[in-house]
Amino acid sequence: MDINIYVQDQSGEKRKLVAPTDMALSLMEFLKGNEYPIEAICGGMALCATCHVEVLEGEFGQRTDAEVDMLDTLFNVTDRSRLACQMRLNEKMNGIVVRLKGEHD
Numbered sequence: 123m124d125i126n127i128y129v130q131d132q133s134g135e136k137r138k139l140v141a142p143t144d145m146a147l148s149l150m151e152f153l154k155g156n157e158y159p160i161e162a163i164c165g166g167m168a169l170c171a172t173c174h175v176e177v178l179e180g181e182f183g184q185r186t187d188a189e190v191d192m193l194d195t196l197f198n199v200t201d202r203s204r205l206a207c208q209m210r211l212n213e214k215m216n217g218i219v220v221r222l223k224g225e226h227d
């Protein structure tokens with residue numbers, strides 16, 4: 123199944139993307155593949171925070187322990203913050219709205 127993901131970038135521009143759920147992609151990998159400027163220096167290990175996003179609407183999911191530790195070190199964290207590399211694309215995420223935040227806004 124394909125799902126819709128709405129993405130707001132740092133300049134405020136919004137786009138609707140259609141994402142596959144059957145390729146075991148993380149949200150970080152999917153966003154990178156769509157040319158968003160996420161460095162992902164740590165390769166998706168929850169260690170760099172360049173993939174930090176805010177989930178504005180829809181399925182929030184469950185933060186991993188490593189993710190919580192990394193988010194704790196950021197100044198721009200909110201109660202809707204997640205690391206996109208720790209979010210595996212799945213059907214529950216259909217219609218999700220995310221805003222890119224990175225290490226600093």
Ligand code: FES
Nearest residue numbers: 168169170171207
């Ligand atoms: S890619 Fe480094 S924390 Fe997600």
